[in-house]
Amino acid sequence: MSTLAGCRPEVVVIGSGAAGAAAAYHLARLGHEVLVLERATFPRTKPCGGGMAASVQRWFPFDLRPAVDTVIERVRFTWALEDPVLAELPGEAPFWIVRxxxxxAFLIEQARCVGARLACGMVVEGLEPSATGWLLAVREPGGVEVSLETRGVVLADGSGSSLAAPLGLGPRQPRFAATVSVELEGPVQDPAAARFDFGLVRHGFCWAFPRKGGYSIGLGSFVGREGLVDDDAVLAQLLPTLGFAPEAGVRTRGRLRLWDGHHPLHGPGLLVAGDAASLCDPFLAEGLRPALLSGCEAAAALDRWLAGDPEALAAYSTRMRQVWGDSMAWGRRIAQVFYRLPRVGYQLGIKRPTAPRRIAQILSGEMGYGDIAQRVIKRLLLQRS
Structure with a gap:
């Protein structure tokens, strides 16, 4: 028997990750009937470093700290596990680690508390315009196929989205960073310190974020399309420095859908948010803040559109370009130079006395890449010549 039979919500949010849950919460709080369709079932795991600037709190009226594992107070940078730089983060720009x-689960529960409905195990196989909005083809658990009508849709189905590009949302051919995520259970050396190494991964870096009961480790390659180079060898070097065996941890290979140019993020009654919108930072791999930002902005835009503002959805694309895309355009340029000259970048960039504070300000949203890009790129290119 269908669980969606006869259901005609005002808004359907596809995906219950950070972006989808944020959009669902704000739309439901504003009085809209919201249905969230999620492919997986809760509780679920998701490979992610989990780094998140505490500044995202300003977008929510409820306290996010119950979902926070660790507060980061300092960052340790290294080049191939040597030449360390230890930097205390400024108190006004704290950094959180979450699972x-x-x-x-915390965000979607907040959305449910204000009236949003969550349906798990739902696979959206297609979207078509209808006379009143959108018609969704949904496969329910057990293989039951149903059609679902709605006025508005928020696409938030993650890096693996197969829905956004065919609808003309985001880049036609997304650019991905190859990644490996590792979850380690065991003692943590310094619970308040995040580690970044820029010498082990070709055209990228690796990170180690402490959390309750262990670490979230990540490796990412951000330039070119060749993928990671011998990630097992990288982890065999990194993990013993954290007190773990070279083969330790549960490993998951994946991809990050990187920001790769300005593209429309809206259509008639339709918005794309989060990883599905290709918002991940192409330099520092930050994905949670843009996911939450876009989810909140999408909800505000769709609320105005449902109230009769015909320009509200186009304004969402413009707004995301202003508050995120313009900075990422410079971030991509920095990444293209930095990761092709990583040793030079480490010496002239990361080791500069002001670098840790600048990184913290960028991650918190106090500063954009455009504020530093021209000086950084010029410095790297002059050294190269």
Missing amino acids: RSRLD
């Missing part, structure tokens, strides 16, 4: 299984 995505916990954060996503």
